[in-house]
Amino acid sequence: MSNLKYSLPAPRDGFQTVVKPGDSGLKYIHFGLLYLKGGGEWSAAADGKEAVFLLQGGGGRVRVEENSGAEMVFLLLPRRSLFHEKPSLVYFPPDTKFTIAAGPEGLSGAYIEAPARHRGVPFHVTPDLLTQQTVGEANWQRFVTLATIPECGARKLIVGETINPPGNWSSYPPHKHDTLVPEVEVPMEEVYHYRFSPPGGFAIQRVYDPPGGGERLEEVAVVEEGDSMVLPRGYHPVVAAPGYSLYYLWVLAGEENSYGAWSDDPAHKWILQNR
Template sequence: MRLEQQPLSQVPEKAYHLPAGTAAAHGYDLEVTPESAGWGYSGLRVVTLAAAEEHAFSTGDDEVVVVPLSGAVSVEADGSHLDLAGRADVFAGPTDFAYLPPGTTATLLSERGGRFALCTARTDRHLPVRYGAAADVPVELRGAGRSSRQVRNFGTPDHLDAGAIIACEVITPDGNWSSYPAHKHDEASATESELEEIYYFEIAAGPQGQPGLGFFRTSSSPGHPIEITEEVHDRDVVLVPFGWHGPAVAAPGHAMYYLNVMAGPPHPAAEAQGGRAWLISDHPDQTWIRSTWADEQVDPRLTGERS
């Protein structure tokens, strides 16, 4: 499935940075759809539920992965009942999740309340409703030294069978850099896949609750002019339609979390994964940094398996 897209080169670059609250709609704290983003596949919604509150929705043309950001939730979906234990917050570790196919009617119920992400991708592939356990989420350590980060690969092609969606979570300790070296995935080739990407950020507060910050960069790749350098705050979103993206930099004193949601047209080399391929190209000026990691220790504040 390939959708006709709006000319992204005509979109004001400030539209790619959505500060917290500015993309609220239809009862969601955040609503990004392919239509609102001006592209073809990727979307993300975040909903806050009070204690004992319900939220009903239809997946429509999208597959949806329900990811608790804080709190527990029950998911009723076309006769299936899934209980997600969730977590206290995004820094507490991986969470369990629910996968819902297109054309599904679902209801969320949170007895104690919480915040929940609905990661979406436009697809015509129909797969069963199912539960993903937190204990089964691969936790990967990437980089080393000040480039260390933890990646939770709950929705990547090797872990989740899906139609189009690719999703993961990244924890960057305060003072560290992630999404580094900068990389791109804006054309289909033997070494790269075409993926639209959403970065949803949460930034840890300081010891007395001081609001945190970080920085995020997207720059032009061949044939794709874009220049974004943004100070990002808790619950901000940055859309990456194309270009070299990264680094994401966590300010000292403020750990950074981001949820990545990606999707795009099927890649011909990934038929076994339904066309889903997460293939990237490093920025040629920055890829050398990878060669330094073998002689550095991973940041001890992180846990997981070093890749």
């Protein structure tokens, strides 16, 4: 049984924490899932933290109370598919109070926090602001969307989505981001959250340290619908089972947030030279 895999019971109305600081070595990320029935509401405050809400299904609106006392309202247009539509995301700077309200069809999504102290402005990332990139080729091609675009102002969190076609690998060649290497790699912990199409799919997630040093991290886990995995350090490739498309939400956090600041496993980096 993996010490890094987390599973919730059946979804229930309201917010449920999946992982938080202290779980499997996490220092920064508090990650959970929000489900609201039609017309339902959930209110919270990002006290001493920055936060994001990423819409995964349904639609609604977000009311935000700024530190100045002014109120902003962001409309979350309905999202029908994780696999064919880009997300909406709302960024909350530290100490923001807000209410997420579901539309008639209900709403589901991920709410994520990390400690932060800067001042900022709430920002609504709409799907038209996002670009889905094709990364890799052959059976390691996947489709990646960075949701926390620079305009949103996040200082600690990086959040995005990846789609693996059936049988394909991602986070490949394997990469890691657990060591400070100036201009190359920045230490950031990570969490993955998995979904599948059609239902009933699974994927294989490996997490491992490079050779040398002390006790090595080496875990391989079967992940299924709704599972999440903490990636505290090390390389972390994942492969979808044949016949099933894999969606995973990924969350990075650290003292710095620098997207792309990672190092590839030298043992497998050669695949980039054969493109």
